[in-house]
Each structure stands twice: as C-alpha cells, then as structure tokens.
Amino acid sequence: MRILLYAGKGGVGKTSVAAATGVVAARRGQKTLVMSLDPAHSLSDVFDLDISLMDKNKGKPNEVAENLWIQELDIHEEIVDHWGEVHKYLSQLLATTGVDDVLAEELAVLPGMEEVSALLHINRYYNQEAYDLVILDCAPTAESLRFISLPQTLDWYMSKVFRLERNIVKLARPVAKRFYDVPLPEDRMFDSIERMHQRLHGADNLLTNMETTSVRLVCNPEKMVLRETQRAFMSFRLNGLAIDGVIINRILPQDAQSDFFGHWANVQNKYLDMAREFFQPVPLFMAPLGEDEVLGVEALGRFGDQIFGQIDPSKVLYRRQSIDFIRKDGRCSVKLHMPFAQKQEIDLAKIGDELIVRVGNIKRSIILPRAFAALEPTGASLTNDELMIKLGE
Numbered sequence: 001m002r003i004l005l006y007a008g009k010g011g012v013g014k015t016s017v018a019a020a021t022g023v024v025a026a027r028r029g030q031k032t033l034v035m036s037l038d039p040a041h042s043l044s045d046v047f048d049l050d051i052s053l054m055d056k057n058k059g060k061p062n063e064v065a066e067n068l069w070i071q072e073l074d075i076h077e078e079i080v081d082h083w084g085e086v087h088k089y090l091s092q093l094l095a096t097t098g099v100d101d102v103l104a105e106e107l108a109v110l111p112g113m114e115e116v117s118a119l120l121h122i123n124r125y126y127n128q129e130a131y132d133l134v135i136l137d138c139a140p141t142a143e144s145l146r147f148i149s150l151p152q153t154l155d156w157y158m159s160k161v162f163r164l165e166r167n168i169v170k171l172a173r174p175v176a177k178r179f180y181d182v183p184l185p186e187d188r189m190f191d192s193i194e195r196m197h198q199r200l201h202g203a204d205n206l207l208t209n210m211e212t213t214s215v216r217l218v219c220n221p222e223k224m225v226l227r228e229t230q231r232a233f234m235s236f237r238l239n240g241l242a243i244d245g246v247i248i249n250r251i252l253p254q255d256a257q258s259d260f261f262g263h264w265a266n267v268q269n270k271y272l273d274m275a276r277e278f279f280q281p282v283p284l285f286m287a288p289l290g291e292d293e294v295l296g297v298e299a300l301g302r303f304g305d306q307i308f309g310q311i312d313p314s315k316v317l318y319r320r321q322s323i324d325f326i327r328k329d330g331r332c333s334v335k336l337h338m339p340f341a342q343k344q345e346i347d348l349a350k351i352g353d354e355l356i357v358r359v360g361n362i363k364r365s366i367i368l369p370r371a372f373a374a375l376e377p378t379g380a381s382l383t384n385d386e387l388m389i390k391l392g393e
Helices: 014-027 051-056 075-082 084-095 101-107 113-128 141-179 187-199 203-208 223-238 259-279 297-308
Strands: 002-007 032-036 062-065 068-072 133-137 213-219 243-251 284-288 323-328 331-337 346-351 354-359 362-367 376-383 386-392
Touching: 002 014, 002 141, 014 032, 014 068, 014 133, 014 213, 014 243, 014 297, 032 113, 075 084, 075 113, 084 101, 084 187, 113 133, 113 141, 113 187, 113 203, 141 187, 141 203, 141 223, 141 362, 203 213, 213 223, 223 243, 223 259, 223 331, 223 354, 223 362, 243 259, 259 284, 284 297, 346 376, 354 386
Parallel strands: 002 133, 002 213, 032 068, 032 133, 213 243, 243 284
Antiparallel strands: 062 068, 323 331, 331 386, 346 354, 354 362, 376 386
16 A cells, blocks of 8 residues: 655645545546545545535545545544543543533543544554555644654653553552542553554554655745745655655646736746755656636546646655665764755754754654664764764764
C-alpha cells in the first residue's frame, strides 16, 4: 500500500488536490481511499455529496465512485472505539473541579486524539492490505507536523515515562483515596493506552519508508505561502519523511489579458521562478485556476489530469534519503538533508543514545545505531542543504 500526504498552509487547496489525485488513481484501477485529517472536514463538500450519505456511515469509509472511498473521521466515534477509558477518566477529573458534566466531556477531547486515531486506521489498512493507495488530506502545516511526530513521541513516552507513571499511581492510589478527592487513573486506563500503543507498532517506520510514504506539498504562487512551504519542506525532512512533489495551485491562465489580471500573472510568474529555484530537483506540478469551482468526481478527474497528465500519481516521483549513518576510515558521522536551514538556527545535543537536532523551534530526536550510541558530537558543518554531524570519543 502506498500512502500520500498532502500538506501545506491552510487555504491553498490541499483538499481539492488530494481528492483529484484520488479520482485519477481510482480511474487507473487502484483501490483508493482519501482520508481527511483536518478536524474541519471538507472532503464530502469537494465531492459534492449529500450530507445524509456521510451520516449513514459516520466516520467510516464511504464509496463515492468505482475504486474510490473517502473517510472523514468523527472524533466522538473514535473516542468510543479507541479512547474510552482515557476519555472517561479525564471527564471524571474535570468534573471534580466543578465543570458541568457535558462541558467536561467536550474538554476531555485532547489535542492529538484525532491524529492518533488516524494513525491507528492507517496502520490497520496497511497491515490488512485494505487499499492500494491511501491519500491523506492533512490539516494546516503545524497540525500536520504534530501528526507525523506522534509515533516517535508516543514511543518515547511509553519507553521513558509510562511504566514509571503507572507504578507511582499504583502505589499512591490507596493512600490518595483516603485523603484526596481527586481520582487517580485506574489500571484499566493504563491497559487501554498500552493496547493502543501496540496497535500503533510500526507506524513510525511506515511514515519514514520512502517506498511506502511520500509527502506532497501544496502551495500558491505567493511569497508568504512559498516561505511557509520552505519551512514545511525542512520540517518534514527533519522528521525523516520523503517529499516527492510540490504542487503549485491556482495559477492564472496565460490568456489573462486585462490590466488587473495581467499584473497578477506577472507577479505569479516571478514566484513560479522562485519556486523552481527553491524546490528543484523535486518535481513541480502546476495546477491552473479553473473557470469554475472544482466540485464532484468528473470535475476532480479533469483537475487531476491537468496536474499529473500521463504520470501515475501513486508512484514514487523522487527519491532522496533524509538521514544517513556513515562509517568511513574509522570515523562516524550522521548526514541530514536540511533544505533551507540556516547555520545560526541549528543546535545539537545528545542524551543517552539520542542525538537531538534543533532547527529554530523544530526539534528531532534521532535514535543512534548501537555502533554510534556511545559517541558524542564533536563538530558539524552545513554545506548547501546537507548537515554533516561528526561523532567521536
């Protein structure tokens, strides 16, 4: 199964591009699912579906055409399926503060719950070979980065904190019940978290395997949007994901002749040149601004053909490793692909077998191989878009 993540700044047209890709792939005979990761779902809108169709199978895959399904997760359904004990405890905890019961249930839906639920679905679809292609219509950039960092964050929590926390609560619970009116979590809540983590096993490798998962960034030919796309490009690469395409959406047609649109066409041409300079050799795809809204399967199919032409959008379109561990002449080093990073933004640290790389406000923890784990960073150099970190005694 192939996985495509369509990511970018809010409002650039990710949903339309993701849906159009799904239609093109389905028409090529590939069993395709388009899943929305944005809490403000709009997949059903772009397919111009009757809302009653989605309500019949709420939160589950809905078939919209031959070989094509869409899925808009419903957090309340996901709580029942995956978060029951955790949500129940959080609701009880909030209720003890005097918060109304209904409001407590709403507040107990924590940031990240929907993203973890999506990962559970994706991991299951992959293991069951349920689809040939899963396309993820991501939330705006910041939420997308939280989504892709979740497997690593959860692994760290389970290995470093979970068991200690569980043992402390187990010891404290009998005493706390006598003197403290705030409930401590029961063992069944910890069991629920452990089962969920087990079902997520392999999700991190799934996302960082370039033969399985590719990120495609969607942007508009505008300076502010291109700058954010640069930052997103660097962030996804720092987190170990492969980027195999950039789609530039809403390009004015060449026959825009009026003074007003002629000026905007010239502005866009300048930023298209800038995009080529920024992102090549990663493939760039041009998505034109149409005469009408892109709604429904037929319109999405035409839009997808304009973007990809004869190219199969499910294929890996560009390959480059984001991280390499190098051992040469007895010397060890770690090479990271760091496009658009500035030397003054980079900070390094090492804790145990983890090498921590920070670029501005973005941080990546890299688990070092056993042969590298005892070594400390001795220096680093940034050449073009590659950060070389030297390790030694």
